[in-house]
Amino acid sequence: MSFEAVIGLEVHAQLLTKSKIFCGCSTQFGSSPNSQTCPVCLGMPGVLPVLNKKVVEYAIMLGLATNCTINRNSYFARKNYFYPDLPKGYQISQYELPICSDGYIMIKTKEGEKRIGITRIHMEEDAGKLIHEGAHSLVDLNRTGTPLLEIVSEPDMRTPEEAVSYLKELRQILLYLGICDGNMEEGSFRCDANVSVRRKGDTKFGTKTELKNINSFRFIQKALEYEIERQIDIIESGGKIIQETRLFDSSKGITISMRSKEEAHDYRYFPEPDLMPIFVDEVHIKKIKESLPELPYEKRQRFKDQYNIPEYDIEILTNERDISDFFEKCVSLYNNPKTLSNFFMTEIMKELNERKCGILETKLTPGNVVEIFKLLDEDKINYNGAKTILPKIIETGKSPSVLIEEMGLVQISDTSALESIVMDVLRNNKKELKEYLSGKDKLFAFFVGQVMKRTSGKANPKILQDLLKEKLSKISIDEVDNL
């Protein structure tokens, strides 16, 4: 009997506001413990939260980008639980009537595009950080009150791959909107997964487990794969799934039941009396809609229509806004998107990956990239030369025409200069020459290679090939020894 998994995801995205959601403390990451706290986020008696306007704006931006309904009226609620990372004893969140609901995004799957529903997006405050140390836990409340958007999907995903694809698309939308830095390691983009399995064809959901805080795409894939298999094994051996929260142990690649002293998940939500309802008017929404940047899916479509480059290239080029902007600047200076895209795919992305850095952190400019192509077009360098100077441009920012002089890469297109090298190569490789002349055509590449070696790759390949063909056609096998 075959099974299928049912996966729903909850994502917490930290918003890139300067100050916290309900007070003016800074949201800066990595400051000294508890240095960014005040009576409001410390949960002192008698204080009142005041909502940060930007948080509402960012929530609406994401709602619009994910095809949600923006609710004119929405409310904050108290989610009650005792845990030292939240000194008030409750988290201010939204429960009934969140700010955005009923949206969707399209994701790529092996079977083509698939629509994944978004149940809701709501605003809430983040909790603090705990460090466990022996018999104690240490509490840092700097993160308490950092604004979060929680994005809850419908249980529409069926495989770990689909879950990862959804997360990548959602993260990219957040990055394009510029409202979250998407850093999974630092926890500004966190994911909890609800997963259950059922026999194929069943319409009822099985009992689900919740996998908490998994901090990389690879781990999400692995955690889901493990958990799905674990659940299938239990059902096949006649057991029952227990509804529980599980943690992914990345060193062992397994999920384990999480035991915590907060045993009762009974949050007793009720409307937050300290905050009035939030009202968003039509004009405000319209204004935000008009100011939205081009979104990843819109950009991909435009690249397809405008540049006619392969789907895979589009995928890579639009993955980061910096790269796609850079690419488009290059195209505006040198109207050959296909050639440029190829060079990005094979050379530039490789250099960036090796350096583990973004394109704007290098000294590469669209002007420099385009100059490489002009040198190629003018036969001043060959492709090998282009490859050789690229890392130097990245490191020094020097112009390609200066570099090819400095590095002695100016292509040899002078026929007479090449001619003597060709003859030299033929004289020094008489055995191969004889073989070639008696029909071993493949050796042509060997001679090309030898000349390239002698010229440190600087020979103009086209001229060299013509020249070599011409020379070889004129030599008869008897002449070889007397060359």
Place this chain on the structure above:
Amino acid sequence: MAEINKELVKYIATLARLEFDEDELDDFTEKFRRILEYVEQLKELKVDEIEPTYHINVNYTSMREDEINQSLEISEVLKNAPDKKDNFFRVPRVVE
């Protein structure tokens, strides 16, 4: 209405991190029941066509600009802490 019994009162006390002896539990059970019975009268009202009231105040929330204000001095932050280490609050270990 959910049946108000001693078990439920105990559960609510646990959520609120409160401890009561048997006599107190009996007392609360009786009081809870009476309060809820009283509130139960609301169910007699016809409210099908009335929007739920999330808030008794009819105003909308006012908002602040996204600007940083001075946080508290660390000495002030930790002033009331029963236990601390470096600049952290220190509490009994919360995970097993």
